[in-house]
Amino acid sequence: MGTVASMRTKAKGGCPICGKPVTEAHKPFCSVRCGQIDLGRWLNGTYAIPGEPVAPGESSKSAGEDESES
Numbered sequence: 181m182g183t184v185a186s187m188r189t190k191a192k193g194g195c196p197i198c199g200k201p202v203t204e205a206h207k208p209f210c211s212v213r214c215g216q217i218d219l220g221r222w223l224n225g226t227y228a229i230p231g232e233p234v235a236p237g238e239s240s241k242s243a244g245e246d247e248s249e250s
């Protein structure tokens with residue numbers, strides 16, 4: 181048996197950026213470029229929660245209770 185050649189295919193679904201098959205050298209991406217793209221997205225906040233929940237009652241929250249202090 182040869183444990184040296186451990187070909188563990190961890191590629192599941194492929195590159196998260198472009199969907200291409202992941203390479204051992206650049207996993208979990210297909211290439212170093214996609215890795216940097218992913219990093220750039222993180223830095224730019226592209227990975228923020230899509231469609232952040234905006235409180236519907238926030239606009240009417242401070243409406244009317246502004247002149248009740250005098």
Ligand SMILES: [Zn+2]
Nearest residue numbers: 195198210214
């Ligand atoms: Zn890719």
